[in-house]
Every structure is written in structure tokens, then in C-alpha cells.
Amino acid sequence: MFRVGLVGCGTIGSVHAQGYTRMEDVELAGIVEVREDHGRAMAQLFHTTWYPTIEALFEEAEVDVIDICVPTYLHRGYVETAARAGKHVICEKPMARTLADAQAMIDVCEENGVRLFIAQVLRFFPQYRKAYELLQAGAVGQVGTVRTTRGGVFPTSWNDWYASAENSGTLIVDMIIHDFDFLRWCFGDVRRVYAKSLRGRDLNRLDHAFVSLRFENGVIAHVEGTWAYPSGFQTRLEIAGTGGVLEHVGDEEMPIHLSLRERIGRSEGVAVPESPLAKDPYQLELEHFLACIQSGAEPIVTARDAYEALRISLAALESAATGRPIELEVRS
Amino acid sequence: MKVGIVSFAHMHAHSYANALQSIKGVEFAAIADDLPERGQAAADQYGVRYVGDYPALLAEDIDALIVCTENARHAEVVIAAAKANKHILCEKPIATTLADAQAMIVACRESGVLLQTAFPVRFHPAVQRVKRLLEQGRVGRILAMRGTNRGQNPGGWFVDPALSGGGAVLDHTVHVVDLMRWFTGSEVREVYAEIDTRFHDSLAVDDCGLLTLEFANGVIASHDPSWSRCASYPTWGDVTVEIIGTEGTLSLDVFRQHMLLHSDLSGHTTHENWGDDMDSLLVADFIRSVAERKASPSVTGEDGLRALEVALAAYESATSGQPVRIG
Ligand SMILES: NC(=O)c1ccc[n+]([C@@H]2O[C@H](COP(=O)([O-])OP(=O)(O)OC[C@H]3O[C@@H](n4cnc5c(N)ncnc54)[C@H](O)[C@@H]3O)[C@@H](O)[C@H]2O)c1
Numbered sequence: 001m002f003r004v005g006l007v008g009c010g011t012i013g014s015v016h017a018q019g020y021t022r023m024e025d026v027e028l029a030g031i032v033e034v035r036e037d038h039g040r041a042m043a044q045l046f047h048t049t050w051y052p053t054i055e056a057l058f059e060e061a062e063v064d065v066i067d068i069c070v071p072t073y074l075h076r077g078y079v080e081t082a083a084r085a086g087k088h089v090i091c092e093k094p095m096a097r098t099l100a101d102a103q104a105m106i107d108v109c110e111e112n113g114v115r116l117f118i119a120q121v122l123r124f125f126p127q128y129r130k131a132y133e134l135l136q137a138g139a140v141g142q143v144g145t146v147r148t149t150r151g152g153v154f155p156t157s158w159n160d161w162y163a164s165a166e167n168s169g170t171l172i173v174d175m176i177i178h179d180f181d182f183l184r185w186c187f188g189d190v191r192r193v194y195a196k197s198l199r200g201r202d203l204n205r206l207d208h209a210f211v212s213l214r215f216e217n218g219v220i221a222h223v224e225g226t227w228a229y230p231s232g233f234q235t236r237l238e239i240a241g242t243g244g245v246l247e248h249v250g251d252e253e254m255p256i257h258l259s260l261r262e263r264i265g266r267s268e269g270v271a272v273p274e275s276p277l278a279k280d281p282y283q284l285e286l287e288h289f290l291a292c293i294q295s296g297a298e299p300i301v302t303a304r305d306a307y308e309a310l311r312i313s314l315a316a317l318e319s320a321a322t323g324r325p326i327e328l329e330v331r332s
Numbered sequence: 333m334k335v336g337i338v339s340f341a342h343m344h345a346h347s348y349a350n351a352l353q354s355i356k357g358v359e360f361a362a363i364a365d366d367l368p369e370r371g372q373a374a375a376d377q378y379g380v381r382y383v384g385d386y387p388a389l390l391a392e393d394i395d396a397l398i399v400c401t402e403n404a405r406h407a408e409v410v411i412a413a414a415k416a417n418k419h420i421l422c423e424k425p426i427a428t429t430l431a432d433a434q435a436m437i438v439a440c441r442e443s444g445v446l447l448q449t450a451f452p453v454r455f456h457p458a459v460q461r462v463k464r465l466l467e468q469g470r471v472g473r474i475l476a477m478r479g480t481n482r483g484q485n486p487g488g489w490f491v492d493p494a495l496s497g498g499g500a501v502l503d504h505t506v507h508v509v510d511l512m513r514w515f516t517g518s519e520v521r522e523v524y525a526e527i528d529t530r531f532h533d534s535l536a537v538d539d540c541g542l543l544t545l546e547f548a549n550g551v552i553a554s555h556d557p558s559w560s561r562c563a564s565y566p567t568w569g570d571v572t573v574e575i576i577g578t579e580g581t582l583s584l585d586v587f588r589q590h591m592l593l594h595s596d597l598s599g600h601t602t603h604e605n606w607g608d609d610m611d612s613l614l615v616a617d618f619i620r621s622v623a624e625r626k627a628s629p630s631v632t633g634e635d636g637l638r639a640l641e642v643a644l645a646a647y648e649s650a651t652s653g654q655p656v657r658i659g
Contacts, residue, residue, distance in 0.1 A: 144530035144540050145560050147480075194524050194655075196544055196552040198475055208476040208576050210554040212526055212544050220526045220542050222554060224478060228576045240482075240560035242531055325524065325653060 002290050003029040005063040007054055007078050008070030009042040010158050012092055016067055017046040019283035026290065029061045054081055063087055071161045072168060076101040083112040088293050090117045090286065094177045095306040097169055099314060102307045117289040117299055118306030120181040124281040127248050128182055131237060134246060135186055141243025143219050148179040151226035152233035154205040163205060170199050172209050173313040176225035181301065181309035187215045194325040195316040211316045333623060334361040334394040338386045338401060338409050340374045341489060342423050344611060345400035349378050351612035355619055364389035390416035396622050399423060402495035407432035414439040419446040421618045425506045425643065426636030428497025433640055437633040448618050448629035449636030451510045453571055453586060455613035459511065462584050466515055471577030474516055479508035479555040483569030491537050499537030501527050501646050504557030506639035511573055513638060518549040524655040525646035531560055543646050567603035
């Protein structure tokens with residue numbers, strides 16, 4: 001039986017909360033939220049208690065694991081508090097806004113003998129897992145080029161924190177870090193990064209980035225991220241090799257399309273595509289992390305992996321800012 | 333109007349030949365080729381005369397030429413044709429060096445003949461429509477563009493650097509860069525590229541790459557020119573451009589007008605395209621410009637030069653590891 005304390009219950013926090021309520025042998029011990037009304041509403045929805053601070057949670061509830069779903073720039077502080085209280089930590093991606101923060105998080109968890117898991121969830125998405133497995137099986141031969149696309153409309157959030165490059169690191173740190181982690185999983189370390197983005201162009205909630213990656217193994221990858229669409233969200237993945245091409249187009253892999261006639265009083269949009277799964281990837285991910293705590297096993301994605309993905313994001317950000325390609329030093 | 337074709341080295345000569353035969357008022361007069369067997373075979377196929385290599389064709393009383401030699405021979409043929417006062421439609425890339433391209437442009441200007449670069453994609457109805465939508469400001473100001481022009485290794489002289497001047501990056505950069513220039517009305521200012529040979533063993537030219545671009549007006553772009561489609565891919569490749577604007581986004585997939593054929597005969601699935609043939613639209617446009625004695629063609633030699641410049645800058649960037657500035 002795990003007792004999980006959730007810190008931050010916005011967009012992704014509520015997905016995690018939902019996941020925990022669906023698990024057997026897991027109790028959502030409490031929700032820590034700065035917004036009292038919202039926190040109370042979430043606590044009610046997920047049959048648990050709202051706490052204004054993590055200290056209040058620790059005082060009143062028994063907790064084994066802290067799950068951190070606050071905005072990125074706040075991750076480190078909560079990880080440190082949780083680790084020092086002897087709690088295992090699950091923390092949303094991107095791990096942190098800076099490498100110094102990320103390293104401090106790894107260190108504090110090591111020093112306090114607790115586990116640290118970073119929710120690089122793409123490795124738990126069935127379509128990306130499938131692509132990974134096909135690659136391992138040599139389905140496309142030797143890989144030459146890879147292309148990924150991720151994004152849609154500019155995200156809305158508490159305090160509009162995504163709009164602050166200082167806090168979110170733009171979509172390069174916040175969103176396409178998913179693809180960086182996935183690609184590292186598939187192809188190993190990155191040698192060189194070059195990027196262009198719309199950051200700093202005085203645009204009203206519009207951002208778009210092209211990142212060029214060269215892997216140590218020679219693979220050339222194009223990673224595209226967008227917060228410039230009028231609506232929606234989409235992902236694409238294409239892996240081209242000497243013996244095949246694997247194409248994933250998220251929009252085209254939806255088993256359900258519901259189209260409703262317009263009626264007065266029905267606000268719902270026109271067509272709603274759906275792709276239901278027996279278990280959503282977030283729940284799979286959280287279950288995996290808890291199982292790793294139980295067994296002591298290494299997770300599918302380690303905190304070090306998350307650190308390396310952040311390193312690629314920050315290199316891309318630096319390249320976009322300076323106009324120069326960034327060579328990543330090889331780590332042992 | 334009498335029109336001839338110089339060389340069937342480039343396979344597009346066949347679709348241009350078909351186009352010539354279908355346009356009213358045009359006489360597909362003769363074929364020149366430095367390879368007699370290839371020239372004769374084409375002549376037999378289209379029921380026209382084979383006259384030998386290109387000087388023989390230049391000596392004839394014809395108005396215009398379509399040049400489909402190997403890339404490295406464009407300059408020699410085009411300059412000679414200009415001196416012989418023939419209007420010219422030249423296959424892309426316009427040349428393999430900037431000096432050659434410039435000399436071609438100068439020669440045509442001095443003789444007062446038209447030099448059109450064969451960028452047929454501009455004439456595709458879907459592309460024309462996109463140009464209109466952009467002119468109407470439907471997506472607002474363009475901020476970013478993502479292009480692809482993937483394909484398969486064409487083999488033959490295309491992979492002999494002395495004749496082609498380069499591999500996938502030269503072959504498949506120019507069409508989309510031309511579209512991007514046309515759409516934005518701006519020139520590429522900076523090019524960064526990763527280029528390699530990763531799909532074919534012991535190829536003497538590159539077969540893949542990734543270009544990251546910035547235009548003079550600040551638009552950012554990327555382009556993938558790789559010969560990365562496997563043999564069993566359902567079609568030869570693609571031409572796509574996605575445009576991100578201040579008011580919306582627009583995605584263009586030029587060859588999307590296709591249906592799927594799943595066939596036990598071929599053993600796989602193929603795209604069966606039912607869209608318009610842009611090569612014949614290109615040839616018709618060129619013929620119209622000649623017939624109407626226009627002062628300049630709708631796609632100029634200069635357009636060919638600008639696109640070539642970007643491809644060559646990509647090679648320079650991949651060699652130096654640094655972005656390359658143009659202009
Ligand atoms: N894995 C994914 O796919 C995914 C998706 C979205 C977000 N994320 C990541 O999750 C994190 C949160 O993003 P989000 O979209 O849910 O943001 P959000 O703004 O929707 O939610 C953040 C929540 O944290 C609360 N909060 C803010 N400061 C707090 C504090 N000091 N203590 C307690 N609560 C506080 C806010 O009230 C809000 O409810 C970010 O790191 C983001 O990058 C990951």
C-alpha cells in the first residue's frame with residue numbers, strides 16, 4: 001500500500017490524481033495546492049484532503065511518496081523538502097529549469113536515500129513504445145533520418161507561467177523534451193544541436209521551434225515543436241532507414257470520430273476524435289514508478305535520462321539564442 | 333512554334349515531351365542527345381527527328397529548347413543556345429556552380445532570350461491556391477515554414493558528383509526553397525545544414541540532410557531533402573510545406589491527391605495520384621511566355637540561381653559545421 005501526496009493539481013496534477021484513484025493498493029493521501037478553492041475542489045473530486053503546504057501534509061497525513069506537479073521552476077524546492085523528509089519522489093518533466101537545479105535534485109535524493117523518478121511519459125505511450133520495439137527489431141534497417149512534431153495551441157495555465165521563458169523555458173524545454181528523451185532512448189546520446197525559434201519576437205502567445213540534432217551514431221533528427229496552432233494538439237514521428245520507413249501521424253490514428261449536429265444550447269464543438277486505451281500512459285508510468293520503489297528496480301526512464309534530455313533542451317535554447325550550433329560534451 | 337529537347341539524361345524530358353505533344357500550336361521538332369541510342373530511342377517513341385548532339389539542334393530553325401542534360405552540362409548547352417537565339421526552359425538545379433548559373437543568366441540576357449528554370453511545383457493548382465491564400469493574408473504574417481522533398485536515390489549520373497554536382501541536398505532542396513522564396517517574397521539569409529550519406533553504401537554523393545534556414549524578413553524554416561524513401565514506400569516521395577502565420581497555419585501536401593491501391597500484383601500498397609500533371613502546366617506556361625514575347629518568364633534564371641545558392645550554402649555549412657550567411 002502506497003500513500004501518495006500530490007503537490008500541484010493543475011492540468012497534469014489532476015491526470016495523476018485520476019491515475020492514483022484507479023490503482024489498487026494506492027491511496028491519494030492529500031493534495032497540496034496554493035489555490036485554496038481549486039485545491040479544495042480537487043480534493044473533493046478525488047476523495048482526499050486539501051493542504052495549503054507540504055509541511056501541513058506531512059504533519060497530518062502519513063505519506064510514502066510525493067508526486068510533484070507544480071510548474072517547472074518550482075520542482076527543485078519541493079523535491080528537496082520531500083527528500084529531506086525521507087519521501088520517495090515522483091516529479092513531472094522537465095525535471096527542472098536549469099541543470100544546476102536538476103543535479104541538486106539528483107543529489108538530494110541520493111543523500112537522503114530516496115528514489116527520484118522523472119515523468120518522461122513518452123516512453124509509456126503505446127505508439128512510441130511500439131516504435132521503440134520495432135526499431136529494436138530492426139524493422140526499418142539502419143536508421144538515417146528521423147522527424148518528430150509535437151504541439152498545438154499555446155497552453156493555458158495557472159499564472160500563465162508557460163508564457164514566461166524564464167519559468168517554462170519555452171516549448172523547447174517544456175514540450176519537445178519529450179521527443180528528446182524518446183530519441184535518446186532510441187538512438188543514444190546527441191553530439192550536436194542547432195535550433196531556430198520564434199522566442200523573443202514579440203508575438204502574442206505564438207511560438208514555434210525547429211531543432212536539428214546530430215546523434216553520436218550519425219542519425220540526423222528534426223524535432224519540431226509548436227504552440228502556434230489556433231487549436232488542437234498533434235504528434236508525428238517518422239523514422240526512415242535503409243530498409244523501411246515508420247510513420248506515426250497522431251491525427252490519423254484515432255479509432256473514434258464523433259460528429260454532432262449543431263443544436264442550440266450544445267456548446268460542444270463539431271468533431272471529437274478519441275483514442276481510448278485500457279490504461280492511460282500516465283497511469284502506466286506512475287504504476288511503473290511505484291513498482292520500482294517496491295522492487296528496487298531501475299525504471300524505464302531514470303533521473304539521469306531526464307537530466308540528459310534537459311541538457312539537449314537547454315542546448316537547443318542556447319543555439320536559438322546565439323545562432324550557433326552547440327556541441328554536447330560526451331559524458332562517460 | 334517549334335520546340336526541341338536537348339538530352340533525355342534527365343527523366344523529366346519524357347513528361348516534357350508528352351506535354352509538348354499535347355499543346356496546340358506547338359511543333360515538337362527534334363531531339364538532340366550526346367548518346368545516340370538514348371536520343372534515337374526517344375525520337376522513335378515520340379515520332380520526331382533525332383539530330384545528334386545539341387549543336388545540330390541549335391543550327392535548326394526552332395524557337396525554343398528544353399534542356400534536360402546532366403546538371404553539370406546545363407551551362408554549356410544553355411549558353412550556346414542563347415547565342416543561337418533560342419528561348420530556354422532549363423531543368424533544375426539550374427547549374428552546379430554559381431558562376432555557371434550567372435554566366436547562363438548573362439548570356440540569355442545579352443541575346444534577349446527567355447531563360448526559365450523548371451520549377452514545375454509552382455504551377456500545381458494546390459500550390460497556386462496556397463499562393464493566393466497567402467496573398468490574401470489569410471494566415472496573417474508568415475512566421476515559420478517547414479518543408480520536405482523526400483525521394484528515392486535516382487541512381488545513374490545523379491550519383492556521379494562530376495555530372496550532378498551533388499546528391500540529395502542539391503537535387504531536393506531547390507524546389508522547396510523556390511516555393512518558400514515565392515511564398516515569403518524574401519531571400520534566404522542564413523543556412524545551417526547536417527548532411528550525410530546514410531541510406532546507401534558507398535555512394536559518392538550525399539543522400540540525406542536537414543537544412544535550417546532564416547530568411548531576410550526573419551521567417552525561420554527547416555527543410556528535409558533526403559532520399560530517404562525505402563523501395564517499398566507507396567510513392568516516390570513528397571513535396572510538403574507547412575506555414576505558420578500570425579493568424580493561422582496552412583499545410584500543403586502537393587501530392588496528396590491520391591488514392592491507395594493495395595495490390596497482390598505488386599505485393600504492396602501504392603499511392604495512385606489523380607492530381608494535375610504539373611510538368612505539362614509548366615511547359616504550357618513557358619510556351620505561353622515565348623508566344624506572347626514576354627520580357628521575362630514566370631520563373632526566371634535568377635530564381636534558379638537563388639535556390640542553387642541555398643543548396644550550395646548547405647554543403648558549405650555541413651563542411652564547416654557553422655551557419656553560412658548569404659548575400
Ligand atoms: N507529462 C506531461 O505530458 C505534462 C503535461 C503538462 C504539464 N507537465 C508538467 O507538469 C508541471 C505542471 O504543469 P501544468 O500544465 O499542470 O501546470 P498548471 O499551471 O496547469 O498547474 C500547476 C498547478 O500548481 C499549482 N501551484 C503553483 N504553485 C504552487 C505551489 N508553490 N505549491 C503548490 N501548488 C502550486 C497551481 O495552482 C496549479 O494548479 C510542469 O512542470 C509541466 O511541464 C507535464
